[in-house]
Amino acid sequence: MQQSPKLIREWSIRSPDGYVSEIQVGRGVAVALAGVPDRCSRVAFFTQPPVATIAANLAEAASSDAVTDVREFPDGDAAKDLAVVADAYAWLNSLEFTRDDLIVAVGGGALTDVAGFVAATYLRGVQVAYLPTTLLGAVDAAIGGKTGINVQGKNLAGVFRHPQKVIVDLDLLDELPEALLAEGAAETIKAGFIAEPIIVSAYEAHGLGASLDVVVPEAIAVKVRTVKADFHESGLRAILNYGHTVGHAVEVAAGLPHGYAVAIGMVAAGAISEVKVGFEGFERQRKILEKIGLPTVSPPVDAGLVGTLMGRDKKRDRGGLRMVLLKEFGQPIVRHVTDDDLRVGLAAVGIDAA
Numbered sequence: 129m130q131q132s133p134k135l136i137r138e139w140s141i142r143s144p145d146g147y148v149s150e151i152q153v154g155r156g157v158a159v160a161l162a163g164v165p166d167r168c169s170r171v172a173f174f175t176q177p178p179v180a181t182i183a184a185n186l187a188e189a190a191s192s193d194a195v196t197d198v199r200e201f202p203d204g205d206a207a208k209d210l211a212v213v214a215d216a217y218a219w220l221n222s223l224e225f226t227r228d229d230l231i232v233a234v235g236g237g238a239l240t241d242v243a244g245f246v247a248a249t250y251l252r253g254v255q256v257a258y259l260p261t262t263l264l265g266a267v268d269a270a271i272g273g274k275t276g277i278n279v280q281g282k283n284l285a286g287v288f289r290h291p292q293k294v295i296v297d298l299d300l301l302d303e304l305p306e307a308l309l310a311e312g313a314a315e316t317i318k319a320g321f322i323a324e325p326i327i328v329s330a331y332e333a334h335g336l337g338a339s340l341d342v343v344v345p346e347a348i349a350v351k352v353r354t355v356k357a358d359f360h361e362s363g364l365r366a367i368l369n370y371g372h373t374v375g376h377a378v379e380v381a382a383g384l385p386h387g388y389a390v391a392i393g394m395v396a397a398g399a400i401s402e403v404k405v406g407f408e409g410f411e412r413q414r415k416i417l418e419k420i421g422l423p424t425v426s427p428p429v430d431a432g433l434v435g436t437l438m439g440r441d442k443k444r445d446r447g448g449l450r451m452v453l454l455k456e457f458g459q460p461i462v463r464h465v466t467d468d469d470l471r472v473g474l475a476a477v478g479i480d481a482a
């Protein structure tokens with residue numbers, strides 16, 4: 129029997145242009161997306177193969193006379209492509225979409241990123257709602273108003289624009305395959321390490337079995353607070369990149385999934401934090417990541433390539449490479465790091481950058 133929807137927490141973000149974005153997390157709350165806003169006469173559901181039935185059911189349940197249509201996009205990052213965007217524009221044209229109409233994105237982070245990009249640019253901006261179906265999507269990609277597609281490099285084209293609504297329905301995340309759950313847990317525990325002890329304790333006690341009802345709202349709250357303070361990513365928002373400097377390099381050099389690479393990157397950043405700013409939590413952080421089932425050492429990798437890739441990291445500025453470090457759990461700080469510091473971090477994850 130279907131339970132009635134349970135709202136756990138909600139937030140609203142007002143962006144500089146006056147837009148208000150509502151974020152809700154709960155159980156059984158996806159049905160809210162079947163409610164179509166006034167004046168909206170077309171609803172275009174963007175989705176991807178593993179979750180297409182969820183989108184189809186919502187479209188079926190849509191509460192008004194609005195015309196609904198569902199389209200499956202290529203899976204994963206294959207959706208974040210200019211040709212796919214062109215195809216989406218053509219589809220919206222065929223639906224005679226107007227600025228009062230609504231796009232609903234049902235899928236992982238890649239799908240919400242491309243749907244957000246289409247929504248931000250089609251007719252110079254139409255309404256969009258996200259229903260993230262992965263843990264990483266729920267705590268990270270769907271929150272914060274960054275949209276993007278890949279053009280040769282990852283996320284090289286995009287705009288900042290919040291969706292009108294984000295609905296995180298934890299019921300949809302309960303059955304996630306373990307690998308996807310672990311990848312999302314890397315970004316969720318990252319939010320814990322930089323800003324929220326409740327998340328740290330939950331994963332420390334239960335590993336991957338930590339209650340989604342606890343960790344997801346807390347991780348979203350961290351991202352919402354950070355984004356509210358720094359919408360256009362000029363300063364504070366950088367703390368969300370904890371673990372991503374070494375992480376991105378290892379992701380590309382070793383071909384690891386993003387979340388796994390970020391876990392390795394956090395171990396490296398923890399080691400550098402220990403020598404640079406007296407962080408005492410290195411061993412505790414490593415144990416928590418291990419308990420979650422995330423890797424804490426890199427697979428064999430070309431150390432020279434890792435170094436080159438870090439040099440290209442977008443957080444490099446004229447003074448050298450800047451990294452997010454931890455003074456303590458919950459106390460991130462951005463510091464310039466030297467090649468010697470980096471060697472310490474890489475050695476901690478088994479990369480000998482002699």
Ligand SMILES: NC(=O)c1ccc[n+]([C@@H]2O[C@H](COP(=O)([O-])OP(=O)(O)OC[C@H]3O[C@@H](n4cnc5c(N)ncnc54)[C@H](O)[C@@H]3O)[C@@H](O)[C@H]2O)c1
Pocket residue numbers: 176177178179203204205208235236237238239241261262263264265268269270271272273274275276283300303304305308311
């Ligand atoms: N906009 C941002 O601020 C931001 C932040 C972080 C990541 N991202 C982007 O998010 C993407 C990664 O997101 P992701 O980790 O969700 O990966 P993803 O979107 O590639 O999804 C991973 C896989 O899970 C499948 N999937 C989705 N929901 C499922 C479900 N409920 N059950 C089973 N399988 C399911 C997808 O079809 C895909 O095969 C990247 O493109 C990244 O650049 C964006």
Ligand SMILES: [Zn+2]
Pocket residue numbers: 315372386390
């Ligand atoms: Zn990340």
